[in-house]
Amino acid sequence: MENINQLLQVRREKLEKVRKLGINPYPNRCKRTHKIGELIEKKDKFLESGEKIIIAGRLNAMRRQGKVGFGNVSDDTGKIQIFVRKDNVGEENYEIFKLFDLGDFMQIEGDCFVTRMGEYSVRASMVTMLGKTLLPLPVVKEKVVDGKVERYDEFHDIELRYRKRYLDLLLNPEVKDTFVTRSKMIKSMRDFLDARGFVEVETPILQPLYGGANARPFVSHHNTLDVDLYLRIALELYLKRLIVGGIERVYEIGKNFRNEGMDRTHNPEFSMIELYQSYADINDMMELTEDMVLHIAKEVLGTEVIDFLGTEIQLKKPWCRAAMLDLIKEETGFDAADFDFVKIKAFCTEHEIEIEPTAGPGKLIEEIFGVFVEPKLIQPTFVIDFPKEVSPLAKEKPGNPLLTERFELFINGNEYGNAFTELNDPLDQRQRLEAQSKLREMGDAEANVVDEDFLEALEYGMPPTGGLGIGIDRLVMLFTGNTSIKEVILFPQMKPEE
RNA sequence: GGGCCUGUAACUCAGUGGCAGAGUAUCUGACUUUUAAUCAGAGAGUCGAUGGUUCGAAUCCAUCCAGGCUCACCA
Structure with missing residues (x-):
């Protein structure tokens, strides 16, 4: 003092x-x-x-x-x-x-x-x-030794760096590089989509109902209207309304807010891009994802191969496509294709996988996948054929009513994106949301709510559509060699001091 | 929320029961080609907070606060 x-x-x-x-x-x-x-x-x-x-x-x-x-x-x-x-x-x-x-x-x-x-x-x-x-x-001194810059008394206390990011940016050049790369990536993403006729829009962050993902929301209150409003947890339902409205290709880059735990891949507010393309399906979304990520990598990093802390990530097309059930079988020998609840439950119990009271066989299959397969997916992999039970907004897979046309993209053991052939059957969609709603009543705080306005929009007709969401922060982590999401968000969430 | 770890000068860190330390930064003096400038000197501390044990606590114990890693949770 x-x-x-x-x-x-x-x-x-x-x-x-x-x-x-x-x-x-x-x-x-x-x-x-x-x-x-x-x-x-x-x-x-x-x-x-x-x-x-x-x-x-x-x-x-x-x-x-x-x-x-x-x-x-x-x-x-x-x-x-x-x-x-x-x-x-x-x-x-x-x-x-x-x-x-x-x-x-x-x-x-x-x-x-x-x-x-x-x-x-x-x-x-x-x-x-x-x-x-x-x-x-804080003073950081530098000396060039054998052509390499050696730095003394670096400002690297992690808490201080995040709380006083302006000092971090001034004193640690690589931090600025990370955020410049982030900016270039987003610009490159925009260029890619704009060149393909996509229209960029902004949809409400304050919403009377939240939806489009399974997550707990932040709640706020509007004084004049005297209503509670939620901070959005996904961009999905509003962008689909725009597809109904005839904007055939639409995207939004923006923040989502999820009232959940924080760790090195989760921040309460995080950036997503979601895009929707009319008269397209899951396969178009896979190609578009490959093309877009490759485009960004070439433009920003000048390479098709990313060296992520010594792990080589090959972005060259085509990326691996594999069905969730096949991957589980390969990894564990366990065949869950019959969705036999008793059998799957027994497998979970045997492997100490926690079973939520509202979970059905589909949810458990996803859990098993998460434990046994996810961490092993290092090279870009589209995991397809998700259980319908956990995919309330995706269209059923032809020939198998238990599965959907959905993929999640995994790289380096982490999820990077999520896409569907979007469900445009209004009656089916109503049933699915109502089923979600029942799960809510049974205590699943992350289940979807029924959004009547969205359902009404669907009744006016949504064309066949492919949709895709990609977590921008995680993509930046991949491109900049960072293992913590806090390193790619300028002002990550911290507990207030005192 | 559980486990492990961290918190000492503005910054980076030493100090494990006996006077609070170092380098850098700052201040004073010297120096008209230095570059982590150098040389001589000086000042600078609620040792994260509170309570306890002890003749004596930065150090041991308890609780709390903040942070990191990890597990759980989480699309």
């Missing part, structure tokens, strides 16, 4: 000194002519021409040496050494230079040159304060 006061005190005093010199430490204008990256990129040109340039950035290192000082200044394109000499900037300006602290924003007017030690630098003819910082930034 005393200590931070002391550190604060010093900076505030310097701030006052700057003001006393008649200088505004937070000026309205700056005069940057070049970004640092440009100086580095066209080094020869700037060295040859000796032209006047003005850069601006944060001061992140300072080596003062009496009447001369070397600093490192960085902007979002790079970092460069500055050289400030009393004889060059003049006595008055040098006094100002002395009032800079690490972290302050600085404008440097000068020209490029190479120091005696061979470092490409900017020789200042004038420095200007663009903004004084009052709190000291």
Whole structure:
């Protein structure tokens, strides 16, 4: 406490000194002519021409040496050494230079040159304060050893990094890289869909009913209407209304909210893309998924093979397609194709798989799959033929009333996407939602509710449609080599302090 | 929610019952080509919080708070 006061005190005093010199430490204008990256990129040109340039950035290192000082200044394109000499900037300006602290924003007017030690630098003819910082930034020092950057005293306390993400971004360059990659991926996804005639839309986040997934919602309240509203748990039901409305290809990229546990692949709010394509089915969705992910990988990473922490993930088409029941049989030798509840239950008990009171054979099959098969699906795999019982929005598989035309995409043992040949039979859909509703009454808090408005829309007619949802955060994790979802969400959910 | 682990200076960390420590950062002094600058000196702490054991607690015990990993939960 005393200590931070002391550190604060010093900076505030310097701030006052700057003001006393008649200088505004937070000026309205700056005069940057070049970004640092440009100086580095066209080094020869700037060295040859000796032209006047003005850069601006944060001061992140300072080596003062009496009447001369070397600093490192960085902007979002790079970092460069500055050289400030009393004889060059003049006595008055040098006094100002002395009032800079690490972290302050600085404008440097000068020209490029190479120091005696061979470092490409900017020789200042004038420095200007663009903004004084009052709190000291943690200091991370770097040294190049054998061409590799070694960093000292890195800012890596995980809690601090997430709570003060601005510091994390400033001090850990790879963190910024992750979020830049994320941005590029989403842009690339948009480009891909836009080029195929998809229309991007925004649907309500505050909804009078929630649906489209099995999950518990967050509840809020609208004062004027005096009604409870739910934060959406999926985008599905509103996007299908738009398919009914004749937007034949539609997508939305947005946040979903699920009031459930958090771990390294779950955050209460997370980003999804959902897309729906009229006159298409599950097979079209598989091809589209392959094409889209491959497109993003090529565009953003420039590769078809991802190296995920040493595991090679091959994205080249076609990806594996396998039926859930076949995979279970392969992995365990257990054949559940007859949906014999007693038999399946016995298998679960034998393998200590928890059986929820509302679970039927389909739910148990999914559980068995989750335990025995999921973690083994490392290369991209479309798992198809889901039990109808756990797929209330998917169309039945022709020839087998117990299964649906649905896939989930698995990579690296995690689920990345979910798609159906969408159920467009309004009467069937009503029955399925009502069955879900019964499960709710029996205590399944994650079962769907009956959305009459959605059912009415279906009665007006939804064309045959293929739909797909992909978890964006997880895809970013895959592309950036992160094992925690918190690393790809700028401000992940944390418990409030105190 | 269970198990394991972590919390000490602004940052990174040592310290396992006997005076609260180091490096960096900060401050003072020296230094007109340094680059983890260097050299000399100084200041800086509610040892996560509360309670207990003890002559004595950062250290042992209990509870709580925050975080991490993991299991459970979770499309």
